[in-house]
Amino acid sequence: MNFRYQRLTVTTALLVTLAIGQFYVGVTFAEPNSDLSVSGPVSQQLMGILTTSNNKPITVNGASAISGATIPTGVNIETPDGVGATIRLGPLGSICVAPNTKLSIEFDQQGKLVKVTVTEGCVILRTSKDVSGAINGPQGLIGQIAAPTGGSLDVCSKSGAAPSINQGAAVDAGAGASPVDCGAAGAAAAPPGIPPAATIAFIGGGAAGLFFLFRGTNPSPTGP
Numbered sequence: 001m002n003f004r005y006q007r008l009t010v011t012t013a014l015l016v017t018l019a020i021g022q023f024y025v026g027v028t029f030a031e032p033n034s035d036l037s038v039s040g041p042v043s044q045q046l047m048g049i050l051t052t053s054n055n056k057p058i059t060v061n062g063a064s065a066i067s068g069a070t071i072p073t074g075v076n077i078e079t080p081d082g083v084g085a086t087i088r089l090g091p092l093g094s095i096c097v098a099p100n101t102k103l104s105i106e107f108d109q110q111g112k113l114v115k116v117t118v119t120e121g122c123v124i125l126r127t128s129k130d131v132s133g134a135i136n137g138p139q140g141l142i143g144q145i146a147a148p149t150g151g152s153l154d155v156c157s158k159s160g161a162a163p164s165i166n167q168g169a170a171v172d173a174g175a176g177a178s179p180v181d182c183g184a185a186g187a188a189a190a191p192p193g194i195p196p197a198a199t200i201a202f203i204g205g206g207a208a209g210l211f212f213l214f215r216g217t218n219p220s221p222t223g224p
Contacts, residue, residue, distance in 0.1 A: 046109040047072055048087040048095075051177040056083045058097075067177070076104045079121070086177040089114060092131050093150070096176035098122035112147065122156040122170035124182045137163050 048071035050060070057064040059078040060071065071077075071087050077097060079085055085097040089107055092114050097103065101121025107114045116125050117136040125145065127133040133145035137157040143165050145151045156169040164170075176182035 045072070046090055046092070046107065048089045048105075048107070051086045051088070051181070053082070053084045053099075053174075053177050056080075058083055058085050071105070073105065073107050076102075078102045084174045084176050084178075086181040091128060093125070093127035093133065094181070096124040096126075096170070096182035098156075098170055098173035098175040118142070118155060118157045120157060120159060122154075122173040122175055124152060124154050124170045124175045126150075126152040126182075 050058075050065055050069040050071050051067045052058055052065075055067045057066050058080065059065070060069065061075050065071075077085070077087075079097050079099050079101045082099050084099055087095040087097070087105065089095070090109075092107055092109065092112065095105060095114070095116060098121055101123060102119040103121065103123055104117045104119075105115070106117075112131045114125060114127055114131065114133045115136065116123055116134070119138065123135065125133050125135055127145050127147075127150045129150040130147055131145075131150055132147035133151075133153065135142045135144075135153050135155045137155075142155050142157065142163050143153045145153060154164075154166050154168060154170040154175075156164040156173060171179075171182060
């Protein structure tokens with residue numbers, strides 16, 4: 001009898017604790033939403049994520065940058081000899097830069113477009129469906145990607161020579177932080193984050209694990 005009463009007491013206390021916790025969690029998440037409804041939604045600018053060959057530095061707007069650096073729109077990029085780079089632009093696509101390349105990039109998440117201007121060197125531009133793309137050279141437009149389909153452009157621009165377009169020259173020049181980034185099997189964009197459904201499943205799994213943990217600690221009733 002004492003054991004049953006103790007078990008009932010522990011179970012009741014646990015349920016009350018969980019109910020209070022849910023109440024405070026609800027309040028915590030409700031308060032920021034109330035503030036946003038007053039001030040209006042805050043737009044977040046898309047930033048590219050840089051990866052370089054073997055984490056070696058490249059130059060971004062005159063400063064040294066390595067893997068993990070954020071890349072805003074409008075920057076100038078220069079890669080040294082033997083170092084390629086990949087810039088992932090989330091849902092827009094990606095840019096793979098070969099060694100010994102100078103270029104600038106512009107992208108607009110709202111307008112769904114990516115533009116690369118190559119001063120010298122090789123680059124591969126890949127855009128997702130519904131995202132337009134363009135690569136310009138010193139003499140003007142080199143190639144375009146249509147928004148309805150998305151796609152890729154492989155371009156090399158060298159002084160005194162006509163630009164190479166979709167002939168694999170940028171791949172041969174080592175564009176990208178690794179061959180996987182720019183090959184046919186490479187993904188055009190990195191996942192933006194953990195999906196909300198996965199987060200909910202993780203939390204639910206944790207709660208279930210806590211329940212079974214407590215259940216497993218209950219001693220077996222002893223016989224009379």
